[in-house]
Structures are given as C-alpha cells and as structure tokens.
Amino acid sequence: MLTTLFICLVAVAAAGYFFGQRKARGLAASQNTRLHSLPGYHGAYVAFWVGLPSLVLVLFWLLFQDAVVEGLVVSAIPSEITQGMSGNRIDLLVSEIKSVAAGRIFVEPQPYVLEAAAHYNILNNTAEKAMLVVVLALAVLGLGYARRNLSADFRARQKVGLTMDGLMILCSVIAIVTTLGIIASLLFEAIRFFEKVPVGEFFFGLSWEPQIAIRADQVAGTGAFGAVPVFTGTLLIAAIAMAVAIPIGLFSAIYLTEYAGDRFRSVIKPVLEMLAGVPTVVYGFFAVLTVAPALREAGAAIGLDVAPNSALAAGAVMGIMIIPFISSLSDDAITAVPRAMRDGSYAMGATKAETIIRVLLPAALPGIVGGILLAVSRAIGETMIVVMAAGLIAKLTANPLDAVTTVTVQIVTLLIGDTEFDNPKTLAAFALGLVLFVATLLLNIVALRVVQKYRERYE
Amino acid sequence: MTTGAAPASFVSDAALKRLQKRKAADQRLKYYGLGAIGIALLLLATLVTSLIITGHTAFLQTHVTYPVYLDPAKIDAQDPSKGNYRSIVRDSFTALFPEVTAVREKRALTDILTSAAPYILRDEVVDDPELIGQTIDFTVPVSDPFDQFMKGNIKRETPEDDRRVSDQEIAWVDQLVAEGRLSKPFNIGLLTNADSRFPEMAGLAGAITGSFFALLVCFLISFPTGIAAAVYLEEFAPKNKFTDLIEVNINNLAAVPSVVFGLLGLAVFLGTFGLPRSAPLVGGMTLALMTLPTIIITTRASLKAVPPSIREAALGIGASKHQVMMHHVVPLAMPGILTGTIIGLAQALGETAPLLLIGMNAFITSPPGGILDPSTALPTQIFIWADSPERGFVSRTSAAILVLLGFLVAMNAIAIYLRRRFERRW
The missing domain is CATH 1.10.3720.10 (MetI-like)
Structure with a gap:
C-alpha cells in the first residue's frame, strides 16, 4: 500500500518535471523569447510543488493515523465496558483488538472485542484509501498551481535553488534534532524516575537491586536504586580495559612510527585496525567462549577462585577491542611532532629510544592523553561485551576476579523484554543512560580540547 | 698546543659501557614495540581461530535418509496439509529397527530425528501431492545430540552417564552408519531456515x-x-x-x-x-x-x-x-x-x-x-x-x-x- 503510494508520488513528480519542462519550451517557442531559466529548472520547480507537500502530508498522516483510529475505536466501544478502566487497561485492550484485527486469535475474544476489531479494520481501510485520494489530490493541486506560475521570465532557477538550500539546511539540522531528542527523552524519563527515587539515593546509595515487583502478588525485593556499585563496576572494567590497551597500543604505535619500515607498516597497520572493525557482539562471544574459561582454569591452577563472569575477562576483551583505537590515535600524535625536534635530538647524539622517550612522547603527550580519554569514553559506553561477559549483580568490590556489573549492562537488562513506562525499574535505565550520556559527552569535550590546544602549539 | 691523540675519555671503558647500555635500551624499546604488535596479532589470530574451530562444524549437518511409505489412509488427499505425519515419520523409522518393540524405546529411537521431521515431510507432500501412496527416500536432519556425536563433539569414550547419547543410541547410530543412511552434506538450512528452538533446524x-x-x-x-x-x-x-x-x-x-x-x-x-x-x-x-x-x-x-x-x-x-x-x-x-x-x-x-x-x-x-x-x-x-x-x-x-x-x-x-x-x- 505504502509502496504503491510512494511509487505513485514519484511517478506524478516525474510527470510534473516533464510537464514543466515542456511548457517552458512551449512558452519560449510561442512567445519567441529567451527563457530566464533553463527548461529543466521549470520542470524541477513543478516537481517540487507536486512532490514535497504531498510527502509532508503522507508523513504526518502516518504519524497520526494510528492514534486517531485507536481513539475512534475506543470511543465506539460501549461506555459501560471502558468505564473505570485505567490507562494501562485500555492500552491492553487496544493491543488485544489490534491482534484480533490482524487475525492472531489465541483465546476466543469477547464479542465487543470482535466488533471493535472489525471496526478497526474498516477504519484503517478507509483511512488508507482516504490518504491515497487526499495525497494524490494535493499532488494534482500542486501541479496545477506550479504550472500556472510558469512564464518565460519566471525565475525558476532561483526558486529551485532556494528550495534546495532549505532542504539541505533541514538535513543539517537533523544532527541537532537528534541531540535534542536524546537529551529530551533521557531527561524526561529520568525526571520521572527521580520523582519516585530521590536523587541522593541514586547517586550515593550503595545497594542496587532493581528487581521490584511488577504485580502486587509477585515475590521480589522491595527495590533499591543506589547506583554506586554500578558506577564502580563500570570504572573497574574500564580500568582493566585500559590497563590492557594502553601499553599494547602505545608500544605498537611507537614501533610503527619510529622503527618499522614502510612495507611492514603498510601491512600491519590495517591488520591492527581490523580489531576495531570486529562487531562487539563477536568480542562478547569470544569472552564467554574462550577468555573466561581460560582465565578460570588459569586461576584454578594457581589456587585463585575466578568468577565465571569476572570483571577481568570482560575488561581484558574490551581492552583488545580498544587497542587499535589507542594505537592509531597515538600514531597520529607522534607523527604530528615536527621533524625538526626529532632531527635536533638525533643531532645531539641521542639514540632512537632516547629521542622517543625524552622528546617525542613529551611533545605528543597531549595528543596521546586526548586519545586515551576518547578510549575511556568508548570503554564506559561499550555494551555488548559486558552484557555477555560481565555479571548482572551489582557488587561493590575492586577485585578484578569477582563479577561486577556496569551501567550499560543494567540499561540493557532493565529494558529487555516487556517494558512498562511507569515502573521505576524501566525508568532507572533512562536515568543510567543520562549519566552515561553526560559522562561520555564530558570526556569527549575534554579530549577534543586537549587535542586542539596541542595542535595550536605546533601549527 | 697539544695535537694528535684524541682525548682518551671518549673511548674509555666507562664511555663504551655507557654507549652499550644506551644501545641496549634502544633495542629493548624496539622489542617491546614488536612484542606489543605480536601480542595484538596473536589476540586477533586467537579470536579468529577459536571462532573457526567451534564454528566450522555448523556448516555441515548430519542427515539421515530412509524410506517412508506415505500411507494414503493417514493423509487427506484433498488437503495434504492435514495428515498424521508424526505417525508416518515414526513408523517408517522404527521399521528400520525391527528388534525395537517397547514403546519407550521406540520413542527414544524417534528422537534421533529432528522434532521438525513431520513438518518437513508435510511440506514435501504439500508441494507434490502425487507422492501420496508411494514410498519415498526421505532425508531429514538428525537431532542435535546425534549431530554433535557424528561430528565428534560427543565422544564415545566418555562414560555413559556423562554424555547426552546413551550406549543404546550409539548402537542405533552405528547401525544407521553401517547401512549408509547417514550423510553430512553442506548445511543449506543454516542460510535458508529461520530461527528455531531446535539447533539442527535453526538458520539465519x-x-x-x-x-x-x-x-x-x-x-x-x-x-x-x-x-x-x-x-x-x-x-x-x-x-x-x-x-x-x-x-x-x-x-x-x-x-x-x-x-x-x-x-x-x-x-x-x-x-x-x-x-x-x-x-x-x-x-x-x-x-x-x-x-x-x-x-x-x-x-x-x-x-x-x-x-x-x-x-x-x-x-x-x-x-x-x-x-x-x-x-x-x-x-x-x-x-x-x-x-x-x-x-x-x-x-x-x-x-x-x-x-x-x-x-x-x-x-x-x-x-x-x-x-x-x-x-x-x-x-x-x-x-x-x-x-x-x-x-x-x-x-x-x-x-x-x-x-x-x-x-x-x-x-x-x-x-x-x-x-x-x-x-x-x-
């Protein structure tokens, strides 16, 4: 249905283009004057008038059709049934009506549900037909209006240019809209969370047990939302990851920039970067399948008790993922140190190692630190590795052999499955998301500042 | 003014030793770098090989081929999608092992086949209703434990209590192998099936x-x-x-x-x-x-x-x-x-x-x-x-x-x- 509509729209717009072009040529020939704009621009002008308003209408229609149809269906249900129902009950009823309307019938539904489902189908059907008619009518109207405007000295090129500018600005603004969307949705849900759980408890509480009862008769904890153990767990795993990634990444970068020959470098660098291209779900599986059992056996061999989902396994694998990140950013920082500093050091008789440690690394330090900060922000935002390999229980510990949980693990586990938006358990995920977003944003801003300051010194 | 001999201190033993030490430090840094790259490459190699080692067997799937008599009494010729395919699949398969008579053993025997076997047979018959009344060579995947056994992931030497395949079941599988009924073709189902609860039927x-x-x-x-x-x-x-x-x-x-x-x-x-x-x-x-x-x-x-x-x-x-x-x-x-x-x-x-x-x-x-x-x-x-x-x-x-x-x-x-x-x- 929708596909047909879009094909129709494209066809009408294309027709508009050719009409406009032909009319412009006709105008030029009949009045024996030169056109102000090329015929193609006249065509494009008509096509814009045909396509754009109808496209906008379709999008709005699709956005609101469901809500309107639902409202009509619910209001048509006899009021003695809907009376006294809470918002949730009505939502449930609506989804039952929808699944019955789609033919997914599991238990024999109530007669009024069947009736409502039939009503729903009829309304939807009408709405779709109505949309087709209205949209096509609007397209034809646009066609007529635009064609009437065409004349030999019509400034079609400027109009088309303005429209294109507008469209391009609209596309650029999507970035801002996305950021605003993120902030708004996180803030909105987080504020609702903090209405139920005090801010102080969330940021300073030491106990995290979000598994609270959804139904009254369920056996579950009373719920505790002190996020400190979650934050410490995140930091512990990120620290382990950095302990793995920084030495390996930094030494690789030093070797590749200063010691390796061109051919070695051109082969090894892309291979190292392949580590960054591996999807994180693959690392997660690698951690569960290979690294965690290996660490457990190694621990058992020397008499240590390693948890099956230890922070060490998750952190180490995350470190592997971050190696190329550190190595390529340090690589850039070291390469950017001016040639003269290197030559000066060699001229004084320093060896390569002395030049690297005493001259290049101090000079490149801001760039390297910036890179490390970016890597930390990646580590605390990384999700799949920890979801698969780290623990679910929040434990306040600094022991890397123990299981800890992280912010991202909690977000995913709290939101997987059925979600209800008025439950503190679900809303807690958004509060954690807000913390994560702010933390990574700050890290990125600081990192970019550090890197920029350093660039200014040499350019 | 003295000429000729360079100041002896430049080549003194102490100076040479210093130089040696500095050069050694240089070499050390170089080897650290090589070591770091080596570790990174080793990790990449471990990642890929561990995936290939565990994953390559899934590209093959053990199938069993056996004759199935499509009894017209059990299938509705008008609507072939209705029929007692479960009993057709079971009876034809247990017929291969006439010595098995107990109900419980028969059920265990049928468990060698994937639980989806009746549906596979049904789809084949729905595609070609002409088959009703004939005896066809029916090929289905075996269920997961037996697939793992054939691929060597479940070892014969493991004590019976520790493996998911009993000695009796191994004997049946051996008989099927001896009769040449088992094959291990490329697992097309991995790419053409959708998800399933049964590993042998699950695909991408x-x-x-x-x-x-x-x-x-x-x-x-x-x-x-x-x-x-x-x-x-x-x-x-x-x-x-x-x-x-x-x-x-x-x-x-x-x-x-x-x-x-x-x-x-x-x-x-x-x-x-x-x-x-x-x-x-x-x-x-x-x-x-x-x-x-x-x-x-x-x-x-x-x-x-x-x-x-x-x-x-x-x-x-x-x-x-x-x-x-x-x-x-x-x-x-x-x-x-x-x-x-x-x-x-x-x-x-x-x-x-x-x-x-x-x-x-x-x-x-x-x-x-x-x-x-x-x-x-x-x-x-x-x-x-x-x-x-x-x-x-x-x-x-x-x-x-x-x-x-x-x-x-x-x-x-x-x-x-x-x-x-x-x-x-x-």
Missing part, C-alpha cells in the same frame, strides 16, 4: 533478511540526508554560531555510545510515534541516526579533496553555485562518499545494543516479509544463540559470526576497491 534466513531491511532503511535515510548536510556545511553554510553548533553536534554524535541511540529509539520511535516493536523499520531508523555522522564527516572530507580550481572553472563559465555542486563537485567526490557510506553501513551491520533495546531480539520463526514485520538481525541473532544452552547453538553462534564477518569483509573489500579504482589524486 530471518536474521539476514531482517538485517538487509534494516540496512536498506538506514541507507535510504542516511545517504541522501548525509550528503545534503555535508554539502551544505562544506560549501554553502555561512560561518556563524548556528553552523558551528551543528558541527559540534555532529562530532559529538559520532562519539555517543550506541546504547544511548537505542534509548532514543525506544523512547521516541516506539514510545512517542508508536511504531511497531522489533521492526526493521525502527532498527534502520535508529541505525541511520548513528551512521549519519560518519557519512557527513567522510563526505565533507571528500568534498574538501576536490580542488578549488574545478569550482572556479565552472563558476567562471557561468554555472550557478548549485550547478557547480550538482554537476561537478559531488560527482567528483562520489567515490569517496560511497566508500565512507559503505564503511558506515558495515558498522551499522555489526551494531547490536540499539537493536536489543528496540526489541529485535525476539524469537521469530519466519523471515520478515517487509520493514514492518517483527524480525531479528544478524548480530542480535548471534546474541540470542549465544545465550541458548544447547550444545548445537555454540557452533551455530560461531558459524553465524563467521557469516557476519564474511559480510563485513565483503563490504570493506568493495569500499577498498572503489577507493583504489575511482579515487583521483589531484
């Missing part, structure tokens, strides 16, 4: 279609908008606070954790707009928002690489600014733009966390028919299988990862080819 068709639809949506949204935004920011935008804000935003979006985009998709696309859960449309829209910064950044880089002389020449002969863009600069930058887009899409293909939050990790047994049907995607399918306890799913997870990595390698290879083939150096 649903996940691949779902990923395809999601990437299609992602491409249709992010490619045009990304190019338009990049062209505007690079070529038309005035330098002011507003455009600075846009640029800062794009750079920050590129570093926002993917799970946060999942939260956005959940709250806005599912919550506010009420789009269906688990649909590739929502997945694709979320991925598009993540891919957009990548496409904008690479497109701007390729636009920058087109030399100003091209623009000046076109402007000089009277082209408008838009014509310069549409006719000259963007086409010249296209190879770079396409390369960046493919790399962005490859990242999107491997992205898992946002898809989990919008519910693309459901258990769905048929491939999606469109962008609004519930579906999984390749990475979320990997996540689902990795969580499944059955032994057969371990090797299937690795196999699914190998398929995913195959797609990624192919996409990156195309990107590299495009860059090599069409990139111009000015």
